[in-house]
Amino acid sequence: MIANYGYKDGSGEYYISIDTDKCIECPVGRACLAACPKAMFETLVDDYDDEVVCIKAQFRKSLAYDCVQCKPAGGHTRLPCTDACAPGAIRHSW
């Protein structure tokens, strides 16, 4: 399942997508949880009883702002969360 967390508003489209099929058998012990400087990821047991990561609810409506420090404006050229995710389950839409 592709779970898209985020939103689209007048200013643009901001989604973090998690491919749960790739996420279920994480070979790197959920490294994303620690990689995100704002600790935006958490694990949950989804509706189909799989343990996967998701974006915490309090961040889902403000990703454009929350992710700023890891984007080029914050001096980054690579995202810590996608770098940490060895199976390549995490994607940013912007």
Add this chain to the structure above:
Amino acid sequence: MITAGIDMGSRTIKVVLLEDLKVEGAPQLNYAVRKAQIMFPGELDQDQAAERVYDDVLAAAGLKREDVAAVYATGAGRKQVKFAADAVTEMTAGARGAVFFFPSVRTVVDVGAEEGRGIKTDEAGKPTDFAGNEKCAAGAGSFAEAMSRALQLSLQDFGEASLKSDKTIPMNAQCTVFAESEVVSLIHASTPKEDIAKAVLDAVASRVCAMVRRVGIENDVALIGGMVHNAGFVASLKAAMGVDELKLPEMPEYVSAVGCALLAAETRH
């Protein structure tokens, strides 16, 4: 020489007449605002309104159209000003205007009725980067305005009320429409108006601040646009940005129009 700058905002039209002053011995030209005027177009079309306010300000200054060397326009409706010689973006006008009032400024925060933006500028007032959110009401003055109406306070009283609160109530809604319901629930829960006002202005400030962070915050920082009049917002923004001082112009809503008139003058020297 006299030049004019017209800022066609989403709500109001601002016109400034700028005159250059030759000071004996000074290395460069100085400028002074000769006359400034603001109007709500109301029922008028934007182009008619621009004509009228321009003629009004000329009459008030005792000038005729031929006395003005050039007219530049800026703002969302800048293309509507048929008599303008050129049009410049809000970023260009805002940065130039802010650096005119405060030469040390490198970061300009512009918060008007329907738009909020952060501009990075060089020492000449030329924008080097900007981030804006012109298509969502949540990061602009209209968010605060809608909420002040829900509280039945004027925008100014709303700002002053927020200064009396030291509470921090987080607002969950990121959307102006949804936030209205949230404010109504806060009212129903008998939350003091002061605390609600602060919660709303903190929310706008945090969004504006996040936008400015995209271009990076470099001192000095100036705030321009109509929200300067809202003391509560200024306090919330200072706290959100973590800066000790925000440069506040005396005529905040005219800064972009001044920048515009200045650009018109500079290309003619």
Add this chain to the structure above:
Amino acid sequence: MTELSAFNAPSSGEKKEFWRWDETAWVDESRDWRSAKVLTCGIDVGSVSSQCVICADGELYAYNSMRTGSNSPDSATNAFAGVTARTGLTVPDVQFVVGTGYGRVNVPFSHKAITEIACHARGANKMGGNSVRTILDMGGQDCKAIHCDEKGKVTNFLMNDKCAAGTGRGMEVISDLMQIPIAELGQRSFEVDVEPEAVSSVCVVFAKSEALAMLKAGYTKNKVVAAYCQAMAERVVSLLGRIGVEEGFFITGGIAKNPGVVKRIERLLGIKAMETKIDSQIAGAYGAALFAHTLVLKQGAAKPLAAAA
């Protein structure tokens, strides 16, 4: 100038609430719940509306749909009470209750909470059949785009509850602004000489200013409504684009009842939405009741809850 009419004191007498939609209820009179082997319940407490669906032996038996009150527990209890009033069926008669929706964790008599994404997919799979692949749920304060497989299992989804554009709330705002009852908006949007361009602002606040400017420029109210319905359709189609649209397109939620938006979505996608006789607003609660049914078959009836009212 924008005017937020919802907060304007009524100028005289009572203020008419144009946005108010009808609450609905239904019971399958051909059956008696007392003869059913498995009775399950799905409760969907949304931000704007709440539904209770009863399934008898895995088939729809009764539902009640109403406006969400000031808190989730009471809204859930009231939604169930509406079914009780028509059937005599009470909470202890039901073997398993699944809560869903925004207030799902606050349903006092529920045994399990399942997200509305999974429940809408499951409900749509039942209402539209197993050829349903793409589901658009336009709720009161959110919009969901879901892709599912032939079993109704979610394969891709997104939810937008950050912004009022493309939600029922956005429609209510326009209904109020135009002073046209919300149920009439769809029909009125087709009563225009030529189809106007869509309102260009995504943001509902700016769209309101734009709508007022259109009226000033001589547009009829119907034409403004048409421009807004088109904007809403464009908005949700762009959301759907993120998950990909496949044939077997099913629309759930309150806005499915607005042909002004539905027809325009169909036109933009070049795909017709599947038809159903069942109220589109109950899809989430129906899916929840179906999940409850499967759980009863798998693990037996849930233990009665002490908190059950």
